[in-house]
Amino acid sequence: MAERFATEVKNLSEEQAAAELAELAAEIARHDERYHAEDNPEISDAEYDALRRRNLAIEQRFPDLVREDSPSRRVGYVALDKFEKVTHPIPMLSLENAFNDDDVKAFAERIRRFLSLDANASLRLTAEPKIDGLSLSLRYENGRLVTAATRGDGTVGENVTENAKTIADIPNVLAGEDIPEIVEIRGEVYMGHSAFLSLNERMAAEGKPTYVNPRNTAAGSLRQLDSAITATRPLNFFAYAWGEMSAMPRTTQMGMVEWMQEAGFRINPLMKRFDDVDTLLEHYRAIEKTRPELEYDIDGVVYKVDDLALQERLGLKARVPRWAIAHKFAAEKAWTILHAIDIQVGRTGALSPVARLEPVTVGGVVVTNATLHNEDYIKGVGSKGEVLRDGKDIRVGDHVMIQRAGDVIPQILDVDLEKRPDNAKPFSFPETCPACGSHAVRDINLKTGKTDSVRRCTGGLVCPAQAVEQLKHFVSRGALDIDGLGDKQVEAFYESGRIADAADIFTIRERDARSLKRLKDVEGWGETSAAKLFDAIDARRNADFYRFLFGLGIRHVGEQTAKDLARHYGDVETFNNAMAALAANDSEAREDLIGVDGIGETVTQALTEFFAESRNVDVWQRLLQKADPKPVEQAASDSPVAGKTVVFTGSLERMTRDEAKAMAERLGAKVSGSVSGKTDLLVAGPGAGSKLKKASELGVDTVDEDGWFQLIGRD
Ligand code: IVH
Numbered sequence: 001m002a003e004r005f006a007t008e009v010k011n012l013s014e015e016q017a018a019a020e021l022a023e024l025a026a027e028i029a030r031h032d033e034r035y036h037a038e039d040n041p042e043i044s045d046a047e048y049d050a051l052r053r054r055n056l057a058i059e060q061r062f063p064d065l066v067r068e069d070s071p072s073r074r075v076g077y078v079a080l081d082k083f084e085k086v087t088h089p090i091p092m093l094s095l096e097n098a099f100n101d102d103d104v105k106a107f108a109e110r111i112r113r114f115l116s117l118d119a120n121a122s123l124r125l126t127a128e129p130k131i132d133g134l135s136l137s138l139r140y141e142n143g144r145l146v147t148a149a150t151r152g153d154g155t156v157g158e159n160v161t162e163n164a165k166t167i168a169d170i171p172n173v174l175a176g177e178d179i180p181e182i183v184e185i186r187g188e189v190y191m192g193h194s195a196f197l198s199l200n201e202r203m204a205a206e207g208k209p210t211y212v213n214p215r216n217t218a219a220g221s222l223r224q225l226d227s228a229i230t231a232t233r234p235l236n237f238f239a240y241a242w243g244e245m246s247a248m249p250r251t252t253q254m255g256m257v258e259w260m261q262e263a264g265f266r267i268n269p270l271m272k273r274f275d276d277v278d279t280l281l282e283h284y285r286a287i288e289k290t291r292p293e294l295e296y297d298i299d300g301v302v303y304k305v306d307d308l309a310l311q312e313r314l315g316l317k318a319r320v321p322r323w324a325i326a327h328k329f330a331a332e333k334a335w336t337i338l339h340a341i342d343i344q345v346g347r348t349g350a351l352s353p354v355a356r357l358e359p360v361t362v363g364g365v366v367v368t369n370a371t372l373h374n375e376d377y378i379k380g381v382g383s384k385g386e387v388l389r390d391g392k393d394i395r396v397g398d399h400v401m402i403q404r405a406g407d408v409i410p411q412i413l414d415v416d417l418e419k420r421p422d423n424a425k426p427f428s429f430p431e432t433c434p435a436c437g438s439h440a441v442r443d444i445n446l447k448t449g450k451t452d453s454v455r456r457c458t459g460g461l462v463c464p465a466q467a468v469e470q471l472k473h474f475v476s477r478g479a480l481d482i483d484g485l486g487d488k489q490v491e492a493f494y495e496s497g498r499i500a501d502a503a504d505i506f507t508i509r510e511r512d513a514r515s516l517k518r519l520k521d522v523e524g525w526g527e528t529s530a531a532k533l534f535d536a537i538d539a540r541r542n543a544d545f546y547r548f549l550f551g552l553g554i555r556h557v558g559e560q561t562a563k564d565l566a567r568h569y570g571d572v573e574t575f576n577n578a579m580a581a582l583a584a585n586d587s588e589a590r591e592d593l594i595g596v597d598g599i600g601e602t603v604t605q606a607l608t609e610f611f612a613e614s615r616n617v618d619v620w621q622r623l624l625q626k627a628d629p630k631p632v633e634q635a636a637s638d639s640p641v642a643g644k645t646v647v648f649t650g651s652l653e654r655m656t657r658d659e660a661k662a663m664a665e666r667l668g669a670k671v672s673g674s675v676s677g678k679t680d681l682l683v684a685g686p687g688a689g690s691k692l693k694k695a696s697e698l699g700v701d702t703v704d705e706d707g708w709f710q711l712i713g714r715d
Pocket of ligand 1: 129133134151188
């Protein structure tokens with residue numbers, strides 16, 4: 001088969017392409033006939049698939065040559081109303097970033113420490129380009145593609161199977177022997193530069209809006225509801241990772257990627273493996289050098305621990321694996337003019353200065369705004385007193401250098417004093433809130449005695465800007481995620497008095513029914529859209545518990561911490577009892593919470609302050625009268641330690657403490673730092689002291705390290 005397609009599609013002349021398409025049309029039709037009508041195929045599924053993919057690839061390069069009798073016209077493209085949701089059996093992870101060599105060295109050191117590898121033991125890492133596209137998970141059952149899903153929030157994505165089938169790099173059937181029953185291949189969908197340029201030319205010729213960059217185009221193309229449109233967009237796919245696998249065909253990262261190639265995927269040719277960090281970094285520089293010549297966009301190099309057994313031991317922290325990191329390329333920069341500095345008031349009252357800029361293109365994207373961080377940053381003094389930009393302050397009218405890196409908000413790096421207008425004045429940062437007029441102050445950090453770099457409005461929920469931002473947060477994607485209730489609607493509802501706080505959202509339908517100004521009569525709304533919104537709100541009354549916790553907007557409680565809290569307490573009732581105890585300064589409740597992995601002192605303090613404030617408790621209680629957060633299902637319920645609270649103490653010999661914690665959590669256990677009445681199991685290594693004593697006083701089950709491995713069946 002490889003010989004047969006000796007000429008790569010990109011090297012075919014138009015004439016050759018036309019001839020091959022004619023041949024393929026006849027050949028595929030013959031195989032279809034034998035397969036369907038005669039039930040007597042003469043080639044394997046994988047060979048058949050390769051023919052179809054070749055046909056598709058040629059058609060995508062030469063859209064004008066698509067024949068009337070083309071096999072691609074016969075697949076019957078599907079148009080959908082919307083994409084179904086797909087839950088990933090294994091979440092799709094993100095990567096931690098490294099911005100320089102030191103970050104990479106620290107990454108390797110962290111791994112050595114975690115695994116307690118000694119200094120001269122080699123640590124093998126792979127290095128491969130980080131493709132700037134969008135990730136896709138392909139599920140094969142018995143070798144056949146059954147689902148293609150986008151990443152979504154990492155847990156739930158969208159079902160784009162019909163569209164994925166139009167990508168020539170994605171096999172419908174896996175090639176080779178001994179394919180595991182379940183295979184999930186993950187990788188990046190992207191659009192090559194030449195395809196991007198010709199698509200934009202075509203769009204412009206048809207008078208349609210053009211795309212900004214290949215990444216957005218790839219995303220837009222993959223998320224077309226009509227797969228016939230996706231089929232006209234030449235997308236590519238590199239395979240580099242996996243999700244659920246019923247069996248692992250190889251034991252290393254490199255081995256797995258090579259196996260994917262054997263199974264019929266394209267893999268990135270620049271992927272290599274290294275035994276030391278210095279040569280790894282040389283490869284980074286080599287990739288950076290070839291970057292301008294590549295046919296696709298890349299934004300860094302990803303390093304991964306090669307040995308899969310080590311990957312397993314390293315496990316995850318929050319949403320990123322400990323065994324991988326993305327080394328990003330230096331950010332792109334440009335000079336432009338600063339026209340104005342606006343102050344925005346955030347959910348927690350923080351006053352954030354935003355730079356309004358003369359639009360400028362940086363790395364293919366037009367930038368009009370940049371963050372100025374805080375007032376010290378504008379003055380040229382960092383939060384720790386360090387001098388920034390050689391002490392140059394930033395003034396309206398200045399020529400400024402901006403930097404944009406990946407998805408982060410652009411920032412101002414430098415000022416050209418020679419071009420500063422004569423009348424430019426130092427910026428005077430407001431000391432009152434621009435939204436409500438309350439004092440805006442910089443707190444003093446009690447621990448360090450230092451002045452906070454952020455100035456905050458003291459108006460609390462009296463401040464309309466804070467209230468609105470809090471409401472937007474409550475309905476946002478990571479929190480309640482209410483369809484049809486976006487920033488615009490929240491602002492309008494707040495303005496018109498329809499909602500003042502989060503609890504009001506769940507009574508909006510009943511109040512609307514009694515109201516003189518019904519939502520359906522408001523401009524821009526109608527009977528159907530109003531009913532649809534109310535239904536969407538009703539549908540979220542039982543959303544996951546952590547979404548409510550995250551939505552409350554408690555300081556330091558991000559999405560991951562909300563998940564940790566929800567998992568620790570399980571349901572609202574247990575949580576509320578603990579919070580009441582915490583607000584009443586109960587020391588046991590405090591100790592219990594500080595001990596939860598991922599929580600600690602800062603979060604405990606923030607929760608205490610939040611639940612000691614009666615206005616917050618009032619909103620939360622009113623909310624709970626109308627909503628019923630879904631309790632947490634216990635993870636890995638078949639594990640013998642699922643749902644148990646485990647404490648590790650003493651020195652461990654077969655695993656490091658971090659590793660022990662990560663392993664227990666993977667098995668669905670809660671890991672705590674202190675022994676209490678709630679502890680189910682103490683794992684005590686040699687040298688265990690007070691915790692062991694306390695455990696025996698309380699009658700807590702205790703095992704040694706070997707006992708732990710026996711218990712979890714890993715002996
Ligand atoms: S590995 C567990 N490898 O980068 C590891 N990701 O910032 C999962 N990406 O969502 C990712 N090229 O979309 C990996 N060679 C590569 C990649 C890559 C691009 C994307 C991917 C992921 C994001 C994380």
